[in-house]
Amino acid sequence: MSRLEIENLRVQFMSRSGPVPALRGVNLSVDGGRVGIVGESGSGKSTMGRAIMGLLPLTAQVSASRFRFADVDLLAASAAKKRALRGRRIGLIMQDPRYALNPVMTAGAQIAECFRLHHGLVCRAAKSRALDLLAAVRINDPETAYDQYPHQLSGGMGQRVMIAIALAGEPELLIADEPTSALDASVRTSFLGLLDQIIRERGMSLILISHDLNLVANFCDRVVVLYGGQVMEECTATDLAAPHHAYTRALAACRPSLTERLPELRTFTRDPAWLEAQP
Amino acid sequence: MIEIESVSVDFHTKLRTVRALKDVSLSVPQGTVFGLVGESGSGKTTLLRAMMGLTAVSSGGVKIAGEAVRQNPPLAFRRRVQMVMQDCYASLNPAHTVDQIIGEPLAIHRFDNPEKRILQALKDVGLGPEHRFRFPHQLSGGQRQRVAIARCLAIEPQVMLLDEPTSALDVSIQAEIVNLVMRLQQQKGLTLFIISHDLPLVTHMCDRLAIMRKGMVREVITSQDLIERKVEDDYTKVLLSASL
Numbered sequence: 001m002s003r004l005e006i007e008n009l010r011v012q013f014m015s016r017s018g019p020v021p022a023l024r025g026v027n028l029s030v031d032g033g034r035v036g037i038v039g040e041s042g043s044g045k046s047t048m049g050r051a052i053m054g055l056l057p058l059t060a061q062v063s064a065s066r067f068r069f070a071d072v073d074l075l076a077a078s079a080a081k082k083r084a085l086r087g088r089r090i091g092l093i094m095q096d097p098r099y100a101l102n103p104v105m106t107a108g109a110q111i112a113e114c115f116r117l118h119h120g121l122v123c124r125a126a127k128s129r130a131l132d133l134l135a136a137v138r139i140n141d142p143e144t145a146y147d148q149y150p151h152q153l154s155g156g157m158g159q160r161v162m163i164a165i166a167l168a169g170e171p172e173l174l175i176a177d178e179p180t181s182a183l184d185a186s187v188r189t190s191f192l193g194l195l196d197q198i199i200r201e202r203g204m205s206l207i208l209i210s211h212d213l214n215l216v217a218n219f220c221d222r223v224v225v226l227y228g229g230q231v232m233e234e235c236t237a238t239d240l241a242a243p244h245h246a247y248t249r250a251l252a253a254c255r256p257s258l259t260e261r262l263p264e265l266r267t268f269t270r271d272p273a274w275l276e277a278q279p
Numbered sequence: 280m281i282e283i284e285s286v287s288v289d290f291h292t293k294l295r296t297v298r299a300l301k302d303v304s305l306s307v308p309q310g311t312v313f314g315l316v317g318e319s320g321s322g323k324t325t326l327l328r329a330m331m332g333l334t335a336v337s338s339g340g341v342k343i344a345g346e347a348v349r350q351n352p353p354l355a356f357r358r359r360v361q362m363v364m365q366d367c368y369a370s371l372n373p374a375h376t377v378d379q380i381i382g383e384p385l386a387i388h389r390f391d392n393p394e395k396r397i398l399q400a401l402k403d404v405g406l407g408p409e410h411r412f413r414f415p416h417q418l419s420g421g422q423r424q425r426v427a428i429a430r431c432l433a434i435e436p437q438v439m440l441l442d443e444p445t446s447a448l449d450v451s452i453q454a455e456i457v458n459l460v461m462r463l464q465q466q467k468g469l470t471l472f473i474i475s476h477d478l479p480l481v482t483h484m485c486d487r488l489a490i491m492r493k494g495m496v497r498e499v500i501t502s503q504d505l506i507e508r509k510v511e512d513d514y515t516k517v518l519l520s521a522s523l
């Protein structure tokens with residue numbers, strides 16, 4: 001079993017105005033199953049995903065008392081060893097698809113390349129698998145989208161191409177960073193259905209990063225709530241119905257609703273004490 | 280007042296022509312909030328870009344406050360009409376700091392007190408002085424989106440065209456920004472045009488909304504209709520049931 005073990009992970013970024021701490025002692029263990037990560041904008045969710053993928057910029061300083069995936073020590077591993085993990089064993093759906101996609105390669109070529117690299121398929125087979133995948137993520141006209149460059153795709157189409165690239169590697173662990181933020185509700189439902197099917201068929205583990213508490217509560221087994229680079233709360237998805245931490249409760253309260261129209265959306269005050277070291 | 284009159288847009292690529300908008304007509308009275316929802320890839324962003332003169336229309340036209348929108352609109356137009364793009368990575372110059380990104384349009388439109396305005400705009404979107412001299416790649420996804428919103432708000436436009444403005448924000452920060460924008464809208468009678476996949480959010484913000492699919496407007500309804508589930512179109516029903 002491919003097990004991800006993270007203990008006391010700390011990441012800070014060097015910048016002109018001094019170090020910016022992004023993760024301040026985070027623990028996470030994933031061994032099969034679906035873990036959701038929710039948290040405020042800037043709380044360190046994407047940093048966590050990028051740290052696991054080995055994709056942090058050079059300005060990042062990373063330390064941990066334990067940081068392993070299966071038999072690989074992610075802190076000590078060579079660049080080549082980490083590259084071998086990426087895409088094939090650990091997949092990442094990045095938050096900004098337009099930024100992550102190669103602007104001078106068509107969408108289809110980028111997906112087909114994954115099938116060639118990771119599964120050794122020849123051109124024609126790779127293309128037909130790529131077209132199947134585009135259809136599976138409900139792109140309306142896969143043939144047209146296959147030949148389009150990223151700037152010719154809509155926001156949600158770009159996101160689905162990014163999803164297809166990550167799925168093409170058939171990873172053991174998939175990190176999906178806000179994978180549905182640009183999808184309409186109907187396409188989002190079918191994407192979640194597809195993800196669910198893949199997880200069941202292949203036993204893939206999932207880390208789902210999202211600011212959508214409802215989505216995470218319905219799709220994941222376990223949920224980690226981040227705030228200011230620290231874990232505020234870790235609970236089972238069912239426990240989210242009665243969360244302990246004030247921040248988690250606030251997240252549930254601020255959602256707009258489709259059944260009543262409030263004069264203003266609910267807000268809440270952040271307590272500076274949340275940022276102090278957790279026990 | 281925004282008047283969109285039978286706008287069609289074709290994109291010509293190497294192999295084929297994509298008809299992204301088919302004869303779309305909408306009108307948004309001044310001082311109201313209009314929502315645009317619909318299938319991913321249905322042409323929402325294309326319509327917004329046509330409204331800003333960023334995408335050429337094949338036929339039809341757009342008028343904002345009686346003035347026909349052309350490509351490369353004049354400075355006065357850009358002072359009155361501002362947009363927040365869906366793709367904020369592409370809309371923020373990677374070589375500019377947050378300070379320059381918000382400050383540049385302020386300088387172009389000759390605002391006084393740029394320093395104070397930049398700090399206020401950052402504060403409005405929940406960012407602080409510590410973010411002011413960062414580059415876009417040194418921010419989180421939601422922080423970048425907030426910089427794009429701050430730049431728009433700083434110009435104090437009368438018409439705001441917002442393409443998925445809060446898609447990367449958690450609900451707590453979204454609530455603060457939405458409340459601020461809606462207060463401004465009411466105080467100053469702003470006209471807002473909002474694209475979003477978040478049906479509850481659109482319902483909260485908008486008076487009326489249009490549902491799009493495959494380059495066409497399927498129906499225009501009020502938010503109250505949506506709350507009361509008074510929808511006619513089959514696709515709207517699909518979206519509604521997937522959002523519940």
Ligand SMILES: Nc1ncnc2c1ncn2[C@@H]1O[C@H](COP(=O)(O)OP(=O)(O)OP(=O)(O)O)[C@@H](O)[C@H]1O
Nearest residue numbers: 013022041042043044045046047417419420421422
């Ligand atoms: N290269 C960098 N240099 C300096 N600070 C950075 C850099 N990258 C990220 N940060 C900071 O680290 C913190 C965590 O960023 P991260 O992208 O992990 O947040 P996030 O939880 O994914 O937020 P969002 O929901 O907005 O995407 C943020 O405060 C951000 O400003």
Ligand SMILES: Nc1ncnc2c1ncn2[C@@H]1O[C@H](COP(=O)(O)OP(=O)(O)OP(=O)(O)O)[C@@H](O)[C@H]1O
Nearest residue numbers: 152154155156157290299319320321322323324325
């Ligand atoms: N520059 C372009 N060249 C060719 N086709 C394009 C171009 N820009 C957009 N398109 C196509 O036009 C259609 C509509 O795209 P648009 O970005 O308007 O969709 P959207 O409704 O905003 O979708 P989303 O919700 O996913 O952002 C898509 O099929 C897209 O591929």
Ligand SMILES: [Mg+2]
Nearest residue numbers: 046095419420
């Ligand atoms: Mg992020």
Ligand SMILES: [Mg+2]
Nearest residue numbers: 154155324365
């Ligand atoms: Mg769009």
